[in-house]
Amino acid sequence: MAKTLFEKIWDKHVVKSIPGGPDVLYIDKHFIHEVTSPQAFAGLEKRRLPLFRPQQIVATADHNVPTINQHLPIRDQLSKHQVDQLIENCKKFGLELYGLGHPFQGIVHVIGPELGITQPGMTIVCGDSHTSTHGAFGSIAFGIGTSEVEMVFASQCLLQMKPKRMRINVEGELNKGVVSKDIILYIISLISASGATGYFVEYAGSAIRSLSMEARMTVCNMSIEMGARGGMIAPDETTFEYLKGRPFAPQGEEWEKKVAQWKELYSDADAVIDKEITINAADIEPMITYGTNPGLGMAINSLIPATETLPEGERKNIIKALQYMGLEEGKPLKGMRVQNVFIGSCTNSRIEDLRLVADMVKGKKKNEHVKVMIVPGSQQVAAQAKAEGLNQIFEEAGFEVRQAGCSACLGMNEDKVPAGEYCISTSNRNFEGRQGAGARTLLASPLTAAAAAITGVVTDVREFLS
């Protein structure tokens, strides 16, 4: 029977099906971090259970870590307690931890791929919704809650209903100044923040195929922002090339064997898809969000849409969003002053993102009214950026180069955007208060963020490039 990429992997991981209920799905890799794991460890202890398969768990600290002076004790006592708890739990349960000070430490969705832990055909979970990032390798990867973290701890399995199948094709060549972040912001603006709820998405088409692995990760990362359970891309030579030689990738004969298996991971031509959308890459322009969910985005030269023709519920929501954002319908965003630029997060903190920014800002200075933070996704990315001379470019531009962590993506650690201020951010969520209470987030690509850092205003990167 013809199968989709998703079905090929899912079906291979079903331990047992419950009639009229969920499947028992076997999980290959389980990433954990300090925020969503402590209650799961406590649950295990309460039930006097061991970890079922500790060797399939990868632990790091990312959400709650400071991004300066990581060699010093964490100042915020609650954050410190949570990170300490992770250290203690890993010790107690015999897990290796890529914690602060470890060369592999970093944002969980950055380190999995860069270490070669994330591989095609796997089932991967983590107590974090952006686990969908790992789908870029042709794996089924999705975010779970803490009770589910405990289930995987106890049994290496989860009870899951099989989601519906969606395919999004992006065909053709991308315009100048348009990068993968613009593709995914465009898709979400098209189908809304709930447009893929209940679905698992496969991204396909020539524009997706042409993307590097890191660019593919950016696309898959934001699948959850349209409600999808996850997003994935069939593995190909780009995938194999990226993985080859990474620390945890298969080696020698095992590598050849695996690649042969991975080549079978694609959707059969006649596989049934529940919903399919095809997008012309040429229609995509540099994107920016104006509202308080990632679906409220537009091309950077557009005017903020008028609300009068919208259905009542949606209208009320957008008016509330614009009020929070201090923006007006019918007005442009371009040219508006911003106080902050944040380049980082599991969406855009990899070496290619940093290189894009460095290319653009080399020899230039940031605008004096803007605070610019650039935060590498991992210690490895940080080391590479330094070795390539990127840090020097950033520092000369007046950017603040920080250490690896989730940083100002989520208003949890010390890095926050002050209330009422605007931040052009390469992260994934523009929810109210996401980057700090009262903070106003404009989501955009690293290129658009870099342009704003230099000009101090919302800028069409295409004009900036020419």
Place this chain on the structure above:
Amino acid sequence: MQPLKTVHSTFVPLPLENVDTDQIIPARFLKATTREGFGKNLFRDWRYENDNDQQPKKDFVLNNPLYSGEILVAGKNFGCGSSREHAAWSILDYGFKVVVSSFFADIFKNNALNNGVLPVKVSDAFLQKIFEQNNQSTLTINLDAQTITIDATGDQETFDINNYKKTCLLNGYDDIDFLLSIRKDIEAFEAANL
């Protein structure tokens, strides 16, 4: 987990769409290492001025003494955003047993079910009818029959829930009990596939 069979209660209306988990419980309150005590920070930034719990925002429904109950009724796409189970914990800890909406985000729905909070998905029209009721109006949710009723008008809808999860909720079972009971199957799967 507490079993849940029927809930009969007044409700708290929150007629907003896309209520995300950062609103339900902002990230700065996720530093706790236990499951308890999140209710006091439920909808924290909508509920209080200046992050001060001595300054309740009068126009927010949780601060309106006219509204109370074990049921939260919200607009579509409730619980979108992060996977934080703290959102479900805060709703449970505050005292809600049921959340009614015309659409739930997937991860939130699972997290709610895993904590004995029942997400009830109704039609847009039915949701609208609930919002039109006054603060004395009660709803009755019968999990066994899978029905939700507006008691004052008699309007009723059925809702979906898979049989497995229904049995779990009715009896207060959780998934771990089940997963532990099939350990032999899991080991056999590993032997055959890994």
